Amino acid sequence: MLASPQQQPVVSRASTGAPVDASAGGPPALRFSHVSKTYRAGQVKALDDVSFDIRPGEFFGLLGPNGAGKTSLISILAGLSRASGGQVSVLGHDVVDDYANARKKLGIVPQELVFDPFFSVRETLRIQSGYFGVRNNDDWIDELLLNLGLADKAHANMRQLSGGMKRRVLVAQALVHRPPVIVLDEPTAGVDVELRQTLWQFIARLNREGHTVLLTTHYLEEAEALCHRIAMLKQGRVVALDRTSELLAGTASTMLQFKTDAALPLSLVENARVTGRVVQLTAHDALEVERILATLREAAVPIEDLEIGRANLEDVFIEIMQGSRA
Structure with missing residues (x-):
């Protein structure tokens, strides 16, 4: 789906996107429909009639300069902010009217390093599992710890971890309830090469297994290598939306x-x-x-x-x- 008629993108070729069966039907993994967001009594417009769908199984990139509206859009998706207009849904669940089910379908890795200093890594993941009503989750927690290079830190207190290790725990927290839709908001900002490689190997595996991934990043080589389709935001509007290969072919x-x-x-x-x-x-x-x-x-x-x-x-x-x- 291209941008809405009110905001024709610079790139307007039809997008076929990820290698998933479009005939399978069902709701899109994520739907942003005419989303707007204003601040200061409407004087500042962070998002301006943003519309696009992300299909189940896609690895989708959301790119734009600082201040383009990426974080505003993800905050609305996560329920941290309320849109001024339009609708957002996760696998058919509206993030406002059906927020509990929408939130269960999402795993979000935020930009900021947020952690509880009183628990170990394993305790943190067990508590996160409990938020989603997931019991007896230690086997999956062990797999997350292993695949994210945290196995030897399982009993370490969160305060003892480096910034890169804390970032890995944030990724594990987002995945601990096995969400079908994964949102990565600048997940590799300021982290070392080893974490970047480890993270992308694991996320690529989850995508191959059917998880939908939405990625924002300023490392454009990552988006080029990983994303099936890409949307670009500028001043709160979609200015390009197409398959990655088509975007590259047009330059x-x-x-x-x-x-x-x-x-x-x-x-x-x-x-x-x-x-x-x-x-x-x-x-x-x-x-x-x-x-x-x-x-x-x-x-x-x-x-x-x-x-x-x-x-x-x-x-x-x-x-x-x-x-x-x-």
């Missing part, structure tokens, strides 16, 4: 990357992305690649470590956020 196909200590020619500055000594420039065809290299030679710009490859999701994201993609 410049070539990316030049090199290092230099010299200033770029003015004709290249506007379209360059510079990080320290690293410069990235997009090109739509081989002729444009040749023109860029000729311009650098004529300006006597010394370059090192030249690489020419395909553009990625980060390039698509920047094009859309800057409004240069039609």
Whole structure:
């Protein structure tokens, strides 16, 4: 489902999404229908008529810059905030009118590190199981501890854990009642490489087993590798919604990357992305690649470590956020 008629996205191709049986029927895993959220008596609009569905079994990415409305949307989904307009449902259960059933279907990993300092890791997970009425859950808790690298921390007090270990416990808490829909809100922000790899291996396994996953992240390489479909928010509106492969197919196909200590020619500055000594420039065809290299030679710009490859999701994201993609 594309954005509502009132907010046609930049990308409007039909989306077939995840490899799930669309003929199976039933409600979508998540439905956001004309959702709006305003603050300060309507003066600040965090969400503006946001509409899209996520199908059962999808791995779906929700991307956008800071302040785009991602956290507002997830807060409404989790019941932490009330929408100013529209409806949100989880597997057909409205998050307001049928909040208890909607919440049971959800496992949410928040951005913030929130923990109870008085319990061990295993006690924390047992208590979390109790919130959802799940008894005799130790076998699944053991599996979570093993798959998230927490087995040797099972009896450690939460206060004794590092930030990365606390993050792993948050993931375990979200999964302890085996929810069919998993929401990951910046789950790898500020964590080490080992946790990122461990987490994605486990979440990918759960997705293959049929769990629906909604991911927000600023690590766009993660979204590109994992997500079947992606929606992009900008100033509270959906500006792109499509399969990841289609989003990538619609961008410049070539990316030049090199290092230099010299200033770029003015004709290249506007379209360059510079990080320290690293410069990235997009090109739509081989002729444009040749023109860029000729311009650098004529300006006597010394370059090192030249690489020419395909553009990625980060390039698509920047094009859309800057409004240069039609």
